[in-house]
Amino acid sequence: xxxxxxxxxxxxxxxxxxxxxxxxxxxxxxxxxxxxxxxxxxxxxxxxxxxxxxxxxxxxxxxxxxxxxxxxxxxxxxxxxxxxxxxxxxxxxxxxxxxxxxxxxxxxxxxxxxxxxxxxxxxxxxxxxxxxxxxxxxxxxxxxxxxxxxxxxxxxxxxxxxxxxxxxx
Amino acid sequence: xxxxxxxxxxxxxxxxxxxxxxxxxxxxxxxxxxxxxxxxxxxxxxxxxxxxxxxxxxxxxxxxxxxxxxxxxxxxxxxxxxxxxxxxxxxxxxxxxxxxxxxxxxxxxxxxxxxxxxxxxxxxxxxxxxxxxxxxxxxxxxxxxxxxxxxxxxxxxxxxxxxxxxxxxxxxxxxxxxxxxxxxxxxxxxxxxxxxxxxxxxxxxxxxxxxxxxxxxxxxxxxxxxxxxxxxxxxxxxxxxxxxxxxxxxxxxxxxxxxxxxxxxxxxxxxxxxxxxxxxxxxxxxxxxxxxxxxxxxxxxxxxxxxxxxxxxxxxxxxxxxxxxxxxxxxxxxxxxxxxxxxxxxxxxxxxxxxxxxxxxxxxxxxxxxxxxxxxxxxxxxxxxxxxxxxxxxxxxxxxxxxxxxxxxxxxxxxxxxxxxxx
Amino acid sequence: xxxxxxxxxxxxxxxxxxxxxxxxxxxxxxxxxxxxxxxxxxxxxxxxxxxxxxxxxxxxxxxxxxxxxxxxxxxxxxxxxxxxxxxxxxxxxxxxxxxxxxxxxxxxxxxxxxxxxxxxxxxxxxxxxxxxxxxxxxxxxxxxxxxxxxxxxxxxxxxxxxxxxxxxxxxxxxxxxxxxxxxxxxxxxxxx
Numbered sequence: 001x002x003x004x005x006x007x008x009x010x011x012x013x014x015x016x017x018x019x020x021x022x023x024x025x026x027x028x029x030x031x032x033x034x035x036x037x038x039x040x041x042x043x044x045x046x047x048x049x050x051x052x053x054x055x056x057x058x059x060x061x062x063x064x065x066x067x068x069x070x071x072x073x074x075x076x077x078x079x080x081x082x083x084x085x086x087x088x089x090x091x092x093x094x095x096x097x098x099x100x101x102x103x104x105x106x107x108x109x110x111x112x113x114x115x116x117x118x119x120x121x122x123x124x125x126x127x128x129x130x131x132x133x134x135x136x137x138x139x140x141x142x143x144x145x146x147x148x149x150x151x152x153x154x155x156x157x158x159x160x161x162x163x164x165x166x167x168x169x
Numbered sequence: 170x171x172x173x174x175x176x177x178x179x180x181x182x183x184x185x186x187x188x189x190x191x192x193x194x195x196x197x198x199x200x201x202x203x204x205x206x207x208x209x210x211x212x213x214x215x216x217x218x219x220x221x222x223x224x225x226x227x228x229x230x231x232x233x234x235x236x237x238x239x240x241x242x243x244x245x246x247x248x249x250x251x252x253x254x255x256x257x258x259x260x261x262x263x264x265x266x267x268x269x270x271x272x273x274x275x276x277x278x279x280x281x282x283x284x285x286x287x288x289x290x291x292x293x294x295x296x297x298x299x300x301x302x303x304x305x306x307x308x309x310x311x312x313x314x315x316x317x318x319x320x321x322x323x324x325x326x327x328x329x330x331x332x333x334x335x336x337x338x339x340x341x342x343x344x345x346x347x348x349x350x351x352x353x354x355x356x357x358x359x360x361x362x363x364x365x366x367x368x369x370x371x372x373x374x375x376x377x378x379x380x381x382x383x384x385x386x387x388x389x390x391x392x393x394x395x396x397x398x399x400x401x402x403x404x405x406x407x408x409x410x411x412x413x414x415x416x417x418x419x420x421x422x423x424x425x426x427x428x429x430x431x432x433x434x435x436x437x438x439x440x441x442x443x444x445x446x447x448x449x450x451x452x453x454x455x456x457x458x459x460x461x462x463x464x465x466x467x468x469x470x471x472x473x474x475x476x477x478x479x480x481x482x483x484x485x486x487x488x489x490x491x492x493x494x495x496x497x498x499x500x501x502x503x504x505x506x507x508x509x510x511x512x513x514x515x516x517x518x519x520x521x522x523x524x525x526x527x528x529x530x531x532x533x534x535x536x537x538x539x540x541x542x543x544x545x546x547x548x549x550x551x552x553x554x555x556x557x558x559x560x561x562x563x564x565x566x567x568x569x570x571x572x573x574x575x576x577x578x579x580x581x582x583x584x585x586x587x588x589x590x591x592x
Numbered sequence: 593x594x595x596x597x598x599x600x601x602x603x604x605x606x607x608x609x610x611x612x613x614x615x616x617x618x619x620x621x622x623x624x625x626x627x628x629x630x631x632x633x634x635x636x637x638x639x640x641x642x643x644x645x646x647x648x649x650x651x652x653x654x655x656x657x658x659x660x661x662x663x664x665x666x667x668x669x670x671x672x673x674x675x676x677x678x679x680x681x682x683x684x685x686x687x688x689x690x691x692x693x694x695x696x697x698x699x700x701x702x703x704x705x706x707x708x709x710x711x712x713x714x715x716x717x718x719x720x721x722x723x724x725x726x727x728x729x730x731x732x733x734x735x736x737x738x739x740x741x742x743x744x745x746x747x748x749x750x751x752x753x754x755x756x757x758x759x760x761x762x763x764x765x766x767x768x769x770x771x772x773x774x775x776x777x778x779x780x781x782x783x784x
Contacts, residue, residue: 039549044543045543083524094526115185116190116562118190142240142592152247152248156248156732157732158252159732160726213651219653245729245734315662327666331667348659
C-alpha cells in the first residue's frame with residue numbers, strides 16, 4: 001500500500017485480485033470501476049540519449065553527462081502493471097489497485113464484479129497483450145480482428161512513414 | 170434543482186446482459202427462426218456521431234441483438250504522446266474528445282502539474298475554469314444540434330450552431346483559433362487574456378439563457394419529441410454505476426455525482442452552481458440534464474468573469490523557469506533565461522518520476538488521465554479514460570426491448586464522441 | 593504547349609496557374625495536354641456549369657474536421673448558397689466526398705467502399721491535415737493521406753480548417769469543374 005501525491009495505490013498479487021476487488025466493492029464501497037490501465041515498463045530506467053539521466057545517486061559533477069537533478073527512476077518489479085482505478089461514488093474516495101505481471105502472465109477478469117470491465121479488459125488485451133482469464137469475449141476491440149502484435153507495447157514500433165520532401169525528388 | 174437523495178426504482182433488478190455485459194444476445198427462441206435480420210448500422214451513417222458501427226439483429230422493428238464494433242477512428246494517441254516531449258504532447262490531447270477539446274488539454278496539464286507539484290497562479294485557474302465551462306456549453310450545443318437532427322427536429326441544428334459560433338468567436342479572440350485551442354501550458358496559460366474578452370463574454374452570458382429558452386421552446390412541448398424520448402432507454406442507477414457511467418448519463422439516472430462538487434478541482438468550490446439530477450433514467454432526463462447544465466455553466470462563466478476582471482495584471486503562468494519559458498524580454502539580458510529557454514525548447518522540461526490519475530468533469534462525464542513519468546522529458550505512459558468509451562458499453566443495457574428508431578435516440582443521448590472512444 | 597487561352601481565362605484560380613514563374617510540378621505533368629482538353633463546347637460548358645453549381649456532399653464526417661464541416665451548413669457560413677444544398681447520406685446520391693478527419697486503417701476499407709458506391713462524376717476533397725497527409729499522426733494506425741486510396745481533387749489544409757477555408761475549397765472545386773478540368777480519377781493513376 002503506497003500513498004503518493006494524494007493517491008492511494010494497493011499492490012496486489014495476481015492470484016488474489018478477484019478476492020481483493022470483491023472485498024473493495026462490497027466492504028469498502030468502491031462501487032465504480034473507473035479505468036483499467038495496463039502499462040509496459042520495458043526499458044524503464046535505461047540510459048537514454050547522451051546527457052539524459054544522472055546516476056542513480058543524483059547529480060554528480062564529476063561524471064560527465066549527469067545533468068540536472070534527474071536520477072534514474074526506481075526500478076519496477078516486473079514488466080507489466082495493470083492498474084484498476086476504483087471510485088466510491090457516494091463517498092468520493094479513490095484507490096488504485098496495481099497488479100504486476102510478466103509477459104504473457106494472465107490476470108483474472110473482474111467482469112463479474114464490475115460490468116464495465118468488459119471493454120477495458122479487451123483493450124488491455126488488444127493494446128498490451130495481457131491475457132485476461134475468464135473474460136467472456138476477449139477479442140480485439142480497437143485494432144482490426146486480424147491485426148498482429150500489440151501496439152502499445154514498448155517494443156512495438158511507432159510505425160508511420162518517413163516524410164517525403166519535394167526538394168528530395 | 171437536485172432531486173431528493175433517494176433514487177426511484179426505474180426497473181427491478183439489473184438489465185445488464187448476463188453473458189457479455191455489452192452485447193445484447195438474441196433470445197434463443199428467436200435465434201433459429203427466419204425472422205431475425207442482421208444489419209450493419211455501419212461506420213458511415215448519417216447520425217453524425219462519427220464512426221460507430223453497430224451490428225444489430227432485428228425482429229421486425231424490435232432490436233433483439235446488438236453488438237458495437239469500435240476502432241474505426243483509432244489514432245494511436247497514447248503511443249504518439251509517448252514519443253513527444255511534454256510540451257508537444259499537449260497538442261495531441263484536444264483531438265481526443267474533439268467536442269470539449271479544452272477539457273482534454275486541461276486534464277493532461279493538470280496531471281503534469283500534479284507530478285511537478287507546481288502551483289498555478291489563480292488567474293490561470295479561473296480562466297481555465299471559465300474556458301472549461303464555455304467548452305461544456307459548446308459540447309452540449311453540438312450534442313443538442315445533432316441529437317435533435319437525428320430525431321427529426323432539424324431546425325434545432327441552426328439555432329444551436331448560432332450560439333456555437335459565438336462561443337468559437339470567444340475562443341478565437343482569446344487563443345487565436347476556433348477549435349483545438351492549445352491554450353493551456355504546464356504552469357498556466359500560454360498568453361495573457363486579451364482586453365476585449367470580458368465585454369464580449371458578458372454579452373454572450375446575457376444572451377445564452379434566452380437561447381436555451383429558445384431551444385426548450387422548440388422541443389419541450391413537442392408531442393413527437395416527448396413520444397420519442399420519454400420512457401426510452403431506461404438505465405437504473407445501480408446499472409449505471411456498475412457500468413461505470415458518469416456525467417449526464419449517470420445524473421439522468423438519479424445519481425447525484427459530479428466531480429466539480431464531489432472532488433473540486435480548479436476553483437469549483439468557490440463558485441455557486443447547482444448540479445441537475447433527474448431520476449427517470451430515460452432519454453428525456455438526459456436531455457434535461459444537458460439543458461440545465463448549459464444554464465449552470467453560463468452562471469459559472471459569469472462568476473468567473475467577475476473574478477477575472479479583478480485580477481487584471483496578474484501573472485498568467487507560473488514562475489518556475491525549469492518548466493515555463495521565460496518572458497521574451499528577459500532573453501536579451503539574462504544568460505540563465507537563455508539557457509533555460511534553450512533547454513526547455515530543445516530537450517523539454519523534466520517531470521519527476523511518478524504516476525498520477527487526474528479526473529475532470531468533461532461534458533460527457535469523468536475524463537481521466539493516468540500519466541506515468543520516468544523523470545524524463547517525455548511521458549512514459551499516458552492513458553485517457555474516456556467517458557464515451559464507457560457510455561457505449563451501456564448501449565446493450567439501455568436497448569432492452571427497443572425499436573430501431575429508439576436506438577438512434579438512445580445512442581444520441583449517450584453523447585458519444587468517437588475520437589474519445591477509439592483514441 | 594500552344595495555348596489559345598490562358599488557363600486563368602478558363603476560370604482556374606489556383607496558385608499553380610496564376611503563379612507564372614513557378615516551375616513545372618506534379619500538377620502540370622499530370623495534366624499534360626490540359627489545354628487541349630479544355631476546349632469546351634457550349635454544351636460541355638453548360639453541363640459543367642450545372643454540375644459545379646449543385647455539388648452535393650456526402651455525410652462522411654470522421655473526426656474533428658467533421659464538426660467544422662457541419663458548421664459550414666450552419667447559418668453563418670451557409671454553403672447552400674454555393675449549391676451544396678443538402679448533405680446526402682447515401683453515397684449513391686452524392687457527388688462530393690469530403691473526407692473530414694483522420695482515416696484509420698480500419699476505416700480505409702469502408703471509405704473506399706463508399707467512394708466506389710458513388711456515381712461518376714464524383715469529386716473528393718481531403719479536408720484537413722489528417723486526410724491530406726496523415727496530419728500529426730505519423731503512426732501505425734493512421735492512413736498517411738487519403739490520396740493513397742482515393743484520387744483527391746482538392747486538399748484543404750488546416751487542423752481543423754476554418755469553415756471559410758472549406759468553403760473556399762468547395763469554390764475552387766467549382767472553378768475547376770467549370771473550367772473543364774476532369775475529376776481526379778481521370779487524371780491520376782489511381783484506379784477508380
